Amino acid sequence: MKKISILGIFIALMLSGCSTTNQQIISTGGSTSVQPLFKEMMDDYMSENLDTHITYDGQGSSAGITGVINDKYALGTSSRNLTDEEKKENLSSDVLCLDGIVVVVNLENPVDNLSIDDLHKIYTGEITNWKELGGNDSKISVVARDSNAGTREAFEEKVGIKGKMTTNALELSSNGEVLGTIATNKDAIGYASLGEITNKVKLLSIDNVKPSVKTITSGDYEIIRPFLIVYKKEKLTADTKKFLKWIDAKKNLYAEEDGYIPLNGSINEK
Amino acid sequence: MKNKNTRIDNFFRKFFAFFAIMAIILLFLITIYIFLKGIQPFLPNNKYGSYNFWGFLTGMNWNSSNKEFGIFYMILGTIFSTTLAIIIALPISLFSVVAISELLPESLAKFLSSTVELLAGIPSIIFGIFGLIVIVPFLNELPINPEAQGQSLLAVAIVLAMMILPTIITVGEAAMRAVPNSFREASLGLGANKIQTTFKVIIPAAKRGIISGIILGVGRALGETMAVLMVAGNVGGGFKFGQGNEFFFQGIRPLTANVGLDISYASGIELQLLFSTALILFVFIFLLNIVVQYVSKGGKYGK
Numbered sequence: 001m002k003k004i005s006i007l008g009i010f011i012a013l014m015l016s017g018c019s020t021t022n023q024q025i026i027s028t029g030g031s032t033s034v035q036p037l038f039k040e041m042m043d044d045y046m047s048e049n050l051d052t053h054i055t056y057d058g059q060g061s062s063a064g065i066t067g068v069i070n071d072k073y074a075l076g077t078s079s080r081n082l083t084d085e086e087k088k089e090n091l092s093s094d095v096l097c098l099d100g101i102v103v104v105v106n107l108e109n110p111v112d113n114l115s116i117d118d119l120h121k122i123y124t125g126e127i128t129n130w131k132e133l134g135g136n137d138s139k140i141s142v143v144a145r146d147s148n149a150g151t152r153e154a155f156e157e158k159v160g161i162k163g164k165m166t167t168n169a170l171e172l173s174s175n176g177e178v179l180g181t182i183a184t185n186k187d188a189i190g191y192a193s194l195g196e197i198t199n200k201v202k203l204l205s206i207d208n209v210k211p212s213v214k215t216i217t218s219g220d221y222e223i224i225r226p227f228l229i230v231y232k233k234e235k236l237t238a239d240t241k242k243f244l245k246w247i248d249a250k251k252n253l254y255a256e257e258d259g260y261i262p263l264n265g266s267i268n269e270k
Numbered sequence: 271m272k273n274k275n276t277r278i279d280n281f282f283r284k285f286f287a288f289f290a291i292m293a294i295i296l297l298f299l300i301t302i303y304i305f306l307k308g309i310q311p312f313l314p315n316n317k318y319g320s321y322n323f324w325g326f327l328t329g330m331n332w333n334s335s336n337k338e339f340g341i342f343y344m345i346l347g348t349i350f351s352t353t354l355a356i357i358i359a360l361p362i363s364l365f366s367v368v369a370i371s372e373l374l375p376e377s378l379a380k381f382l383s384s385t386v387e388l389l390a391g392i393p394s395i396i397f398g399i400f401g402l403i404v405i406v407p408f409l410n411e412l413p414i415n416p417e418a419q420g421q422s423l424l425a426v427a428i429v430l431a432m433m434i435l436p437t438i439i440t441v442g443e444a445a446m447r448a449v450p451n452s453f454r455e456a457s458l459g460l461g462a463n464k465i466q467t468t469f470k471v472i473i474p475a476a477k478r479g480i481i482s483g484i485i486l487g488v489g490r491a492l493g494e495t496m497a498v499l500m501v502a503g504n505v506g507g508g509f510k511f512g513q514g515n516e517f518f519f520q521g522i523r524p525l526t527a528n529v530g531l532d533i534s535y536a537s538g539i540e541l542q543l544l545f546s547t548a549l550i551l552f553v554f555i556f557l558l559n560i561v562v563q564y565v566s567k568g569g570k571y572g573k
Contacts, residue, residue, distance in 0.1 A: 060535040141418035146504070147334040148535030156335070163335035167507035170421050170521055173499060173531055177402075184407045187418035 024239040029057030030064020030077035031150050032174065033193050034096065034227045037258050038077055045246055052239055061150035065091070068230050074240045076230040079150030079193075080157075094248070096227040097255035097262050100194035101155050102211045103223075104179065104201040106186040111135040113205040116222075119159045122189060125166030130187065142169040143178055143190035151175060154225035155191050195259040216261045227260070301552075308549025311542040318539035326546060331507030332528065334536070339543045341550065343509040347502070347522030348554075351423055352491045354518075355430035356484065362431075363438040363487075367480070370439070371446040372468045383443060390436035398497035401429040406501055409519070417519045421503030424518040429497050434487035441486060445479020446472055482566045489558050492551070495526040502527050525551045 028042070035058045042054040057063075057073070064076035069089050082093060103119065105111060111133055114122075121127040122140060131137045144165060145152035156162045172178050175192040182188045183200040194211060197203060203211060206223060215221040229247065236244070252262035310316055312323040321339065329340010366386070370379045405428055410420030449472050457467040473480070503521025510516045523531075529544050529551070536544055 062535055062537050066537055139416075139418035143419075146531045146535065147332075147506075148532060148537075148540075163333060165333075165506060167331060167505055168521065169506060170419060171504040171506060171523075171531065173504075177500070180402070181406075181419075181421075184403075185410055185419055 024052045024237075026052065026054045026074050026237075026240050026243060027057070027072070028054060028075040028077070029059055029067050029073045030230070031061040031079040031227070032058045033061075033079040033099065033151055033196075034077040037096070037195070037227065037254060037260060040258070041247060041250065041254055042243075045243060049242075052243070054243070060148055061153075062148050065230055068232060071232075071235065074231065074235070074237070075244070078228040078230055080153045080225055081228070082230070090232070091230050092233045093228045093230045094244070095263050096229055096247070096251050097260040098216060098224050099227055099260050100211045100216045100221055101151060101158070101191050101223045101225060102194050102197060103189065103191050103204045103206060104182050104197065105189050105204060106182055106184075107200070107202050108186045109135060109202060111204065112202075113208055115207050116159060119206070120161055123156075123159060123161045123166065123169065124164045125168060136187075138187050141185055141188040142166060143181055143188050144169045144171050145175070145178065145191075146171045146173050150225070151191065151193060155223065158223045213259065213261055224261075304545065304549050304552050307542070307545035308552075309546070311539055311546055316539075316542070318542065321539060321543060326543065327550075330509065332523070333506055334532075334540050337539070339540065340507070341525065341528065341547055343507055344523050344525045344528055344547070345550070346509045347423065347426075348492060348524040348526070348551075351426040351430060351498075351502075351522060351524060352488055354423065354427035355434060355491050356488060358427060358431035359434050359438060359487065360484065363435050363442065363483075364480070366435075366439055367442040367446060368468055368473075371443050372472060373464065383440075386436045386439050389432075390440065394433065394494060394497040397429055397433055398500035400432075401425060401497060401501040405429065414515050415519045416515050417521075419503065419521070421501055421521050422519045423502075423522050425501040426498050426522060426524065429501055430491040430494060433494060433497065434490050437487045437490055438480075438483040441483030442476070442480045445476040445483070448479065449475045478565060482562055485558060485562045485565065489555060489562075492555055492558065493526060495530040498524050499527045499530050504528075504531055525554075 028038070035056065039056055042056060046052060046054055057067070059067075061078040061080050064073065064078050065082065065086050067073035068076035068091060069086075077096070078093075079099065082091065103114065109130070111130065114133065118127065118133055122133075123142060123144070125142075127133065128140055129137065130140055142165075145155075156165070170181070172181065175196050178190040178192050179196065179198060179201055182190045183198075194213075194216075205211070206221065209215050209220045209222075211221045211223075216224055229244070231240070231244070255262040311318070311321045312326070314320050326339055326341060328342045329338065330343045331338050331340050332344070333339075366382070370382050370386075374382065405425050406420035408420065409415060409422060409425055410418075415422075453471055453475055454467055457471045458464075462470065502524055504523045504527050505521040506523075509522070510520045525547055529548050532540065533544050
């Protein structure tokens, strides 16, 4: 009898845990690159609006956009521009901020500057030794991201190596893994998001322009990509609209704080 | 009274049989699902266009921008990394099985075997991290490494060897312990020493069990994803034979890594072909299991 009453209490507790208050749930998801910035914003939004609960599913840009098309997410994020096929789906997209994709090497590497053409040759396997670029006489370890990563798509587009990458390149599953590999391998070269760079790797200048918030804002540094929020305008609920409005008001503040490049004025890409 | 008991027995027989059948149904559902998903991209009426099955099976490049999806180099990577892992793990595990079950005093043997079981319980992501921060940089610094990085076939083999050690040791130890003491006594009585007894009598008698352990280890190595993904390099194509150390130090992309790397990102025909990759892996493991059944069926002390 005692056991049964304890069981009863447990069940009662479990049920009370399930009881739904009138919380609104906004499901979002997409790019792993946008995730840190977006999560910070949604956490702050949730603490201001206790009646709203937002979830984020970090599955990658393509998954984010597909999720919006399939109505899985109310909002999707992407760290690359929409492809022509995706543009046909009647999606709206807002630019959250700009992000620079920077090329990094090990701290011991003497090379400081590469041209876009050098990058092209390294990533297509035409140049395989640092000696040819004024570095040490050692093989280059080419590090890239997995084939559907937004960072890789944006990088390949800017450097013009889509589909031409050397098959010797390592394909790692996150920017963090790329940075970790570069930090421990003196012959490695890779790319990552400007906001994620640590002092354990060396930033390279591209065509003599050092990547920074300043050079990206001025337009001198060219390997950049937008962070987008994607949604279907006709499917927005009142809560989602409120959240979008909040993002629009605060995005420059957050972007600046986290090392991304805010856009002046809100640009609406259709 | 008897009648009532029979009824209760009958009820519970059905009750438990239901749960036993559930496992079979689950296996059946997974098989059907993987099979149907896996053959989809090769069917002529596929909505993303049909992909040539032969080209998929024999292709040496996986390049989604060029819509080129070949997995032969991954099959080679999986086969060679698993083989190498077994070659590394076999002597270590065989000797520790001998030590634990035959040579060491009971208390020390117990301690060792529970340590081995602890090793078996370590999640694969931990092995992956260990591989990434210890083994990969170590291999990278080796002077005999002709490549500029440590992510390689050898790194995968070492990590896999660590992971399958406990499987081989635990199963092997059980097999050795199952050999009746009369075998040992007879051999010792004939004047053989302990080492002779172990290697000439006990190991041959426990051979089937040890081989089952090795095959189970192969199964684990074939299916391991997370740890492998972190140290393989996941290159986009090609496989180098011969050419000195290049073979061991080349980056590879095992079948599991291919699925694990892209499944959350991919779309369209690439996503479908990831299921096909899983199907090929499934076939590998299925065949292996048939071998296990065949080997372990032949009686306890078979030749």
